[in-house]
Amino acid sequence: MVGTRAEAVKTAPFIRALHTNPHTHPLAISTGQHHDAAVECLKAFGITPDVALVPPAPHEPEPLASRLAAFTAALAPVLTRAAVDTVVVQGDTLSALAGALTAFLGRVPVVHLEAGLRTGDLSAPFPEEANRALIADIAALHLAPTAAAARNLRAEGIPGDRILVIGNTAVDAVLRTASAPRPAFAPTLETFLTRPGPLLLASAHRRESWGAPLDRIITAIGGIARRHPEANVLVCAHPNPALHRRWAAGLPTLANLHLTGPLPYAGMAHLLPRAALVITDSGGLQEEAPAFATPVLVIRETTERVEGLRAGCAHLVGTHTHRIVEEATRLLTTPRPAVPPGNPYGDGRAAERAAAACAALLGHGPMPAPWHPAGGREGRSRSVPVSRSDLAQDPVPRGRRVGGGEELHGGGQPFVEGEEDLLRLGGGHPDGVVQVRELAHVHDPVAVAVGEREVGLDGRADHGGDP
Numbered sequence: 001m002v003g004t005r006a007e008a009v010k011t012a013p014f015i016r017a018l019h020t021n022p023h024t025h026p027l028a029i030s031t032g033q034h035h036d037a038a039v040e041c042l043k044a045f046g047i048t049p050d051v052a053l054v055p056p057a058p059h060e061p062e063p064l065a066s067r068l069a070a071f072t073a074a075l076a077p078v079l080t081r082a083a084v085d086t087v088v089v090q091g092d093t094l095s096a097l098a099g100a101l102t103a104f105l106g107r108v109p110v111v112h113l114e115a116g117l118r119t120g121d122l123s124a125p126f127p128e129e130a131n132r133a134l135i136a137d138i139a140a141l142h143l144a145p146t147a148a149a150a151r152n153l154r155a156e157g158i159p160g161d162r163i164l165v166i167g168n169t170a171v172d173a174v175l176r177t178a179s180a181p182r183p184a185f186a187p188t189l190e191t192f193l194t195r196p197g198p199l200l201l202a203s204a205h206r207r208e209s210w211g212a213p214l215d216r217i218i219t220a221i222g223g224i225a226r227r228h229p230e231a232n233v234l235v236c237a238h239p240n241p242a243l244h245r246r247w248a249a250g251l252p253t254l255a256n257l258h259l260t261g262p263l264p265y266a267g268m269a270h271l272l273p274r275a276a277l278v279i280t281d282s283g284g285l286q287e288e289a290p291a292f293a294t295p296v297l298v299i300r301e302t303t304e305r306v307e308g309l310r311a312g313c314a315h316l317v318g319t320h321t322h323r324i325v326e327e328a329t330r331l332l333t334t335p336r337p338a339v340p341p342g343n344p345y346g347d348g349r350a351a352e353r354a355a356a357a358c359a360a361l362l363g364h365g366p367m368p369a370p371w372h373p374a375g376g377r378e379g380r381s382r383s384v385p386v387s388r389s390d391l392a393q394d395p396v397p398r399g400r401r402v403g404g405g406e407e408l409h410g411g412g413q414p415f416v417e418g419e420e421d422l423l424r425l426g427g428g429h430p431d432g433v434v435q436v437r438e439l440a441h442v443h444d445p446v447a448v449a450v451g452e453r454e455v456g457l458d459g460r461a462d463h464g465g466d467p
Contacts, residue, residue: 001087002049003033003071003095006284008041009265011090013172013351014113015047021355023364027051027082031071031095037239041265044177051078064094064127071098079106085362086111086140088354090169092125092132104138111358114168115142116149117283117304124208124302141361143354145287145345146307147372165370166353167346174288175348177269185267189234192258197230198276198332201268204299205238206281213319214243217299218250220324221279225257227325228332231276235259236268277331279324286314287345295331299324307344307373342374 002008011028018026030038030049042049053074071094079087079102087103089096090113100110112135122129133156136142142158144150145168153163185193193199204217225233235251237244239262247259263271268285272278273292278285279299286305289296290313298309298316308314317327349371356368 001029001031001075001089001095001099002038002042003031003098004093005034005037005041005262005265007090007093007095008038009173009284010114010169011088012042012045012047013169013176014088014090014354015042016045017351017355018358021359023359023362024355027084029053029075029078029099031075031098033067033071033093033095034239037262044264044266045173051082053078068094068098071095072102075099075102076106079103079108084108086358088113088358089135090114092117092128092135094127094131097131097134100135100138109140109361110135110138111141111143111361112136112139113143113354114145114149115139115163116144116146116151116153118149118152119302119304121302124300125206126208141357143357145350148306164353164357164367165372166357166368167348167350167371168287169346169350169354170284170287171291171343171346172348172351173265174269174272174291177266178273178292180266182270183264183266185263186260189258189260192232192234195232195256197232197256199271199274200224200231200233200277200279200328200332201236201271201275201285202233202279203236203238203285204281205240205243206300209281209300209319210243214246215250216319216321217324218247220299220321220328222250222252222254222257223321223325224279224328225254226252227329229254229256231256231332233257234271236263237261277328279328287343289313290343290345295336297324297327297331305345311344313344344373347371347374 002011015026015028018024028042028047028049029051030042030053032053035052035054039049039052053071075098084103086109087099088111089099089103092114096112100112103110112132115132115136117132119125119129136153136156136158140162142150142153142163144153144163144165147165150163150165154160184190202221204214209217221233221235225231233256235247235258237247237259244261251257251259269288272285272289272294275289275294277295277297278289279297280286281298281300283303283305286296286298286303286308290308290311293313296308296314298305298314299319300316301318303309303314303316305314309316315327315331317323353368353371356365359365360367
């Protein structure tokens with residue numbers, strides 16, 4: 001089931017692996033959510049959808065509920081006619097949710113590819129956080145990209161025998177694509193790419209960033225280009241016309257700054273190894289850039305992809321202009337620290353494991369062995385009790401740093417995370433122990449989210465914004 005460009009990228013290696021597995025016979029369905037972009041990506045992998053749906057033309061602004069209803073209405077007769085044995089959905093889009101719901105209501109087992117990503121905040125990303133949690137409730141098999149994602153699922157009560165860590169198919173896709181010949185770009189972009197100096201790639205599109213956060217991001221990108229005339233900043237805007245207009249209106253006119261629309265997937269895959277820095281809110285780029293040791297500034301307030309943060313591949317900087325500019329400057333002007341070998345998101349064989357797991361679900365062979373990252377990136381653990389008394393004062397007092405792969409016990413559920421992680425502390429447990437819902441890396445000093453209020457250990461709002 002494919003709806004968006006990101007789904008197509010991550011599903012294409014899996015579809016190819018299903019074709020080579022003797023026990024599986026895939027039926028590729030495009031929901032039409034982002035039809036042209038999705039089909040373009042699939043074509044790059046030699047795949048043509050077996051079924052291409054065309055939902056009713058959207059009305060701007062179309063309610064998300066109306067789009068979900070259109071997808072489910074279009075999918076139901078297709079699944080009935082095809083008499084499929086299982087439905088695989090990827091990620092957390094409306095297409096993924098529609099496919100999972102339609103299959104479940106038709107009593108068809110659901111396999112969730114890239115299962116277990118969580119921020120613990122239903123508003124960020126919106127509506128994706130809710131979509132993936134809803135899919136988890138009805139999936140028969142959860143193919144988690146990392147051990148952290150698998151822990152999220154187990155913390156939600158999903159049995160371990162229904163979870164398999166396989167790595168992320170995004171790594172499979174980008175490694176394959178980057179090794180192929182580079183496609184041609186538009187003449188103006190080709191000319192821009194001949195300029196000497198480091199290349200910076202920038203993009204921002206997430207719905208929770210629309211409005212003031214996006215304006216701050218745009219100002220930051222312009223500021224970076226002004227401060228670093230030696231660097232060449234390529235901004236890849238979202239196809240949404242309103243977002244593209246906002247970028248165009250907010251960016252300064254500079255020789256070292258170029259605004260374009262979304263690049264073809266193959267083009268972006270070839271620019272990632274060349275880039276000195278990626279500045280983005282894209283989940284896919286957070287996973288793909290580490291394959292080439294290209295550092296990422298994550299311009300979001302929280303991220304579910306904490307593995308790159310712990311490995312030093314990525315840095316979470318929020319959406320405040322000054323923070324983005326300063327961190328970009330730091331990375332551009334200081335020697336790049338050594339990063340442990342391997343990509344914390346995969347080894348390029350996730351699709352092969354996913355296909356074998358689907359065959360096993362249908363009774364053909366054993367489940368494959370889970371994937372473990374090279375170099376033991378999950379880290380060592382030690383127990384650190386976190387009690388309500390630690391947070392009894394307002395402002396939060398200075399306290400012990402949490403890091404080094406410490407294991408936090410909250411509500412009886414251990415969470416093993418890495419250095420300088422954000423503690424998202426939920427409602428109290430009856431025995432007075434604070435429940436640790438989710439951990440995500442933030443900048444120094446470590447911040448603690450208490451209820452609806454995020455503060456630093458010194459009592460100040462972590463990035464200078466409203467608490």
